[in-house]
Amino acid sequence: MSEAREDGRIRVTIDGRVAEVAPGTTILAAARQLGIEIPALCDSPLVEPYGVCRVCSVEVNEGRRQRIVTSCNYPLTRAVEVATRSERALRVRRLVVEMMLARWPNVKVVRELARGLGLGEPRFAHPRRNESPTACILCGLCVRLCNEGVWHHVLTFEGRGESRRVAMPYGEQPGECAGCMACANVCPTGAIRFADDPNRPADADRIRRAGFELTREVVLLDKQQCHMREVGTAHLTEIMNDYDLLPVLNYRYGAHPEVPKIASDKFKAVFSQGIADGCSLGCDMACAKAVDGHVLRTGPDRGKAVLVDGPEYETVSCAGSNLGIFEPWAIVEINYYCDHYGLDTISFGTLMAFVMECYEAGVLNRERTGGLDLSPGSIEGTLEVLHQMARGEGFGRIAGQGVRRMKKLFTERFGADPAFLEDIGMEAKGLEYSGYICKESLAQQGGYGIALKGPQHDEAWLIFMDMVNKQIPTFADKAEALHYFPMWRTWFGLNGLCKLLWNDVEPEDNAESGAPAKVPKHVQGYCEFVAGMTGKEVTGQDLIEQSERVYNFQRIFNLKVGYGRRKHDAIPYRAQGPVTAAEYLSRQERYDKQLAEDVGVDPAKLTLDEKRAALRRYREQRYEQLLDAVYERRGWTKDGIPTLAKVRALGIDKVEGLVELLRASGVTE
């Protein structure tokens, strides 16, 4: 008899050979570790063990007794001896397979198992004998994948005993079935087939193969990587806090000691689990999480229990930490009312953060806010502004105009210092910033600043590449990244796809792919989708070019409506560096080091104000250099306008009036 070890691992003997495994490992997994094959029909890494085919039965000696167990779900918790081919185990295995063969004589997996066990003609005449080679053998893989894997909850078993069969509710395909075909892909017999391909793709199987590979990765790897199937994007809160990137108190700081109160585990506790995606039918990532039964404490629906769609990371950060609010219920409530009123949680959070900093700095006071205390952290004040905003009343009527207009208003009405407001007002092109601190990543400053629709991070998220992993040190590197990624992400928009499946869950071997930030295997997967749909082979580069045409056209559209020039890519200094002395001091070591190493001044000889001024000059100049580099890489003029050569190369010069618009905007040959 083998013995348990001191390190907690368990020594088990399987067919006389010894394996050391972690407690809870199944016999089947331990046997595979030793290279011992145990046949199994209902086992798959994509779903929890089920233990119903019983083909994997083995005999285990537990000391007190010897018994037959199913190896796929018997967890090893102490030293036992296992015999995978004992007479008693084989008796069960043979009879089970013989009975299956009697019922499904032509199913390949059953026939192969029977041959492997040396079985001849079965001794039974099964009343439900089914001679189809693609008969369902009731292993339940499809039902389990549909329910516990992809959470569509479409397939189920119906009937008892010999009448058991796989079915859909009431025998009809329900609307919840996205036709994802995960069921057909795990089916070992081919019993499930597509009846129809309504979109008439050129090669439906090719699409399904690529799709199932994504399903496999998401179901298998998300629980090891991002846990987005459990908490959505809210898993980012603690990561951003750890990397000093979480917006805190209007983007002044990147971390806060109270963040554990709004970390993802707190939201996991309130998110309903195991439910199909609420965003896109059939998406296996299912990151759209919802709180069921939140009881509202404020506003017109006070006292009601409601379903809240979210919160996501952006809401937790912009409308949570950025406001100094660390109460999950308050964030959920803000989320609900923003949705209810048709407001964006990011814009609301960021403008509220601006209001709070103005209140703290004395630009605002109780008199000016109509009696509201809007100090950072005020939940009551925040929710009241939100309700007023919806009603078009009081201070909410002012705040609802957004950061850009508030800057002007506060200067005109309250005599505020316009330069200070420009520095701390986190907007560009009139849109409020989203939830990342980009001060220490020049590439991300560009990612926000140059983005066509304003400072949203959906064009480029380069902070880790740039700041943490230092993969793009030069201007040329950064410009290349600010070419490739915005174009790549634009491609998702072109096709109505979500980007999360591209790089939130990564393939097992992504780190060895040569360009992990691009996730090459997934880019190839999208090429498979395009080719499968259109019948035309495409490369990743082809996809980028598709985007480039659209992206440049959009930039020119901006130009037409008065926005697409260099001056519109300007960003507030809060996005580039420390505005206040306190901000500087919070990262003094980093800033002093940059002054000494990059700027070439000795911080020890400067006052704090002088250091701030020197750092600002350096960083603002670097941002301009970045714009130059990016414009050049994109084939744009110094003023940020696509050149005539570029639009010709892209073939969008044929658009009526486009070339004339460019010429009128000062673009020359």
Place this chain on the structure above:
Amino acid sequence: MPKVTVANLDAIAAAARQRHQGWKAMLMVCAGTGCVSARSLPIRDALREEIGRRGLEREIKVVATGCNGFCAHGPICVVQPDGVFYERLKAEAVPELIESHFVRGRPLEEFLFRAGDGERPVPLEKDIEFFAKQQCIALRNRGKIDPEDIEDAIRAGAYQALKKVLAEGIEGDELVRRIVRSGLRGRGGGGFPTGIKWQSCLAAARQRGVRPYVVCNGDEGDPGAFMDRSLVEADPHAVIEGMLIGARALGASEGFVYIRLEYPLALQRLRKAIAQAREWGLLGADVMGTGMAFDLTIHQGAGAFVCGESTALMASMEGRAGEPRAKYVHTVEHGYRDRPTVLNNVETWANVPQIVRNGPEWFAAIGTGDVSQSPWNGSSGTKVFSLVGSVRNSGLVEVPMGITLREIVFDIGGGIPDGRTFKAVQTGGPSGGCLPDSKLDLPVDFDTLVDSGSMMGSGGMIVMDDRTCMVDVARYFVDFLCEESCGKCAPCREGLVNLREVLTRITRGEGREGDLELLEDLGAALTDGSLCGLGQTAANPVLSTLRYFRDEYEAHIRERRCPAGVCKALIRYSITEDCTGCTSCVKVCPTEAITGERKKLHVIDQTKCIQCGTCMDVCNDDAVVVR
């Protein structure tokens, strides 16, 4: 209503006793499901009416009780305190009964129990052989209280055990140890020691820092079994008190009773009892004024046999299909809603208060073996059986463990009626086995029954006489299980179908050489290979009949003969010279297979006969025979 507290329970009970003693007599009318079906409620009403008519309503009280147990003789009414037992009552006879019993002071003989035709009447319940050998712990209050009146239950001692643990601060390990020492083993079938189950649950709950649940399994599904139903109908507070004590031991604050929908009366009484217990402060946020929080929720099962299996039951409670899962991780660790969960059967819970009240040693002294070191070393206490089939005194019996099958069948049950002979007794329901007369002297306890190829099960006991074909019996149980198998795992789903096919062809006279070996092979696959207890024990009816009645199988296969004259394909009815030509059989034969003139010998046309046996049943001269 008063709030019951540790301090005032005795006073409440004493006051109730005093009121109780104020009655000159009480008429305990059985209102268990059996007697209600036999129309005992109109009798209850007639009694009340008659008593009212005579102005005796302040002297004589009519109480509708739970199952008395002697179901074969219902409707039953027992007059207390003297214990006169009236059976097979009729509503029309009520005025005469009152007149005779209370006015003339003589029990009405017509409705007194007699052991047989022409025997002397036995007026007192305690003298009736059916009751004489019984010992009631779980059923201690059957027929003695009004199950719909909590005050009556308190009068009879309900909640005294709960008071004891609360007043003396007995809880957690100490309370669990007492259950272990009592040797109590699960009455639902498996016989797993209850205290050890509690111990594991307590440890798991502590380790995980979560509150466990206590659940009562009332999903009695064996054909012919009605122990749990009767117990809940007769004394629901015994179950509630048992669960409260379990909750006290384990630190549970929520409990559930899983009870099948087909038990409307039990459900109604349990609902009422729970509502009353809440009103009286025995359930809820402040149990008996001690601050202990515990409440019960009833969960109605939809009647699937497999839902009596612990994991299937919990799946059903969670709103999923009632299918079992592998139990390598036990439900005491991960049970209902993934919390540590103790699931005990109705009868097990009902034993708990008596163990606490009278002490574990008292309980351990009843039954077999010496459980002082380990509950595995014996079977202590009593067991309730529903004794049915070919037996004179069918009904509900509670006997000490260790009593022999012969005592149950012949002494309590009164033997086989109609001059037939004993053939087998089936214990343990569809999961159990059939034992022949050579096993009649076996002591009934968990381990002996398993060793002989059957099992205790939850307490179904079906007596079979010589007219029973054991192959047909096996087929019947396999048929039942085929219907009830959930179909989740292959050995049970496919194995039962194949067992049924082989057994059916044997009973049709199409059995082949090798079929018995095939049955044994299938039995082994089911026993070793099935996922849950249903499949693992499903072959027992086949394997036990093969073991004890193999020759009967062989007669079917080799001689194409059904010795018991049951299997239609193998029998033929014929009419002997004893026929007097009364033509009774001609009138009832559904296929007009019988011909013959009045007062002359009749003949059955074998080409038309469908072996329904109706002619045999109606023949006045025993002239129809089956071969």
